[in-house]
Amino acid sequence: MTIVAGLSEKLSNDAAPGTTAIRRRRVPTSVISALTVLALLLVWHFAAAAALVSPVFLPPPLVVAKSLWTLVTEGFVDSTLAQHAAASLGRVLAALVASVAIGVPAGLLIATSRVGRGILDPIVEFLRPLPPLAYLPLIIIWIGIGEASKVTVIALSMLPSIIIATAAGVRAVPKDHINAARSFGATRAQVLLHVILPSSVPSILTGTRIALGTGWSTLVAAELVAATRGLGFMIQSAAQFLVTDVVIAGIFVIAIIAILLEVVARALERWIAPWASVR
Amino acid sequence: MTRSTLTFGNIGLSYRSRDRGGEPQRVLDSINFAVSSGEFTVIIGRSGSGKTSLLNLAAGFQLPTDGSVLLDGIPIRGPGAERAVVFQDDALYPWVNARDNVAFPLKLRGVSKENRRKRADALLSLVGLSHAADRRIWELSGGMRQRVGIARALASEPRFLLLDEPLGALDALTRTKMQGFLLDIWKKSGAGALLITHSIDEALLLATRVIVLSPNPGRIAASIDTGFAAELLAGATPEALRSSGLFKRTHEELTGLIHRLSPEEELAA
Incomplete structure (x- = not known):
């Protein structure tokens, strides 16, 4: 919510950076958003209280909150909420490391070498529009049902955006930046290491942030299919026993973690590449 | 620092036309001059006169179609630390x-x-x-x-400082300050300077020699030795120099040279 609010402010704020034009006081966007959330909760509460829908389909918000607390303290299917969340996050982070390790060099190759582009472009273009769940069964046949197959699927789903963002970043390196280094006697390897790579960092980070979002949704889907621990597995098993309150609580946890990942990734971008937001 | 010379030996530069079978575009033709360390050479000319191409050739970012750029007699084959570039942006x-x-x-x-x-x-x-x-x-x-x-x-x-309109994007006041500063640095460094500019005023204040390029293709229209930079270094103010008769005459002469070239260009277009 804060992210969306920040964006619309950026779009509407024409004043010089660091200043805001003085205007008539209006209700802040964040208040409107907060009121919306509150209204939705109230509608949910009264709909459940009036028994318009069976509590099996729609447990009241307070029941969901209570079951969320039980998830934290006691857990569900042999694991606490923290253990489920840790399992999920661990998979995504492992996949992130793998896809950055493969994606960044691949992106560099696509942007700097004609042969590299010829080889890698069709692979990326094949993978990019493919829903990860389409190749999950094949990955399970190949690698089995353990952790490796889930990490592989998540990493594959993250790869295209990292490769594409890296290649875009490399292509956008100002020509003068490269020429300057050459005029000071830089070798090709030095230009790559000291100019092209650092110059592409903002783009690589943006690609990584987008990939993290993709990876998170792939993860939950992959856990629905095959896992013994994790947030996706948790809501899937709760659904099988019609424990709807756990399902809804799980959905909230998944959404909150997704938002937190986005916030952390944005903070990292500002911290590692502050010049990108200034220029 | 030993004396060094950057020589443009009968340089020609053509770009292949984008459409197949089209005439190659001649950007520079018969460029002959030499710059020595201790000199401040300013290249002036209108847009499209090949000023920047000339600097790119000196830097080694591009190689000439005809002739060669020589550093102390050795042909330049690429960029090198002895020819450092300062960019406009x-x-x-x-x-x-x-x-x-x-x-x-x-x-x-x-x-x-x-x-x-x-x-x-x-x-x-x-x-x-x-x-x-x-x-x-x-x-x-x-x-x-x-x-x-x-x-x-x-x-x-570097033995040569290649300056690609480094003051072009600055406001007038900062630009004037930077001109004096640039001259000072050049004198202290002992390097040769090759500056590209649009401004006749800047050329006259900084150059020991002004080279005027005419467009389509870029050729040397005139090469004028000037002494205003030495006076500026000796402590004269830019205002005093600008008000001198010689400065005004040379300014007019250069303006005439650059503008005289325009009708020809309009005919070609």
């Missing part, structure tokens, strides 16, 4: 601070971290930016950025 690296930008050419040469820092700080002090060493590039004004760019070029200990 500063081309500083935003991911490091001012000091590390200046130290960049030294890092490329494998100079130790400690010596890099010492040398960079000395150069920053030379350009009057000791206080800004730890600042990031985006925290600096346009004039300060260009001074960092000049310090960075000096760090590679």
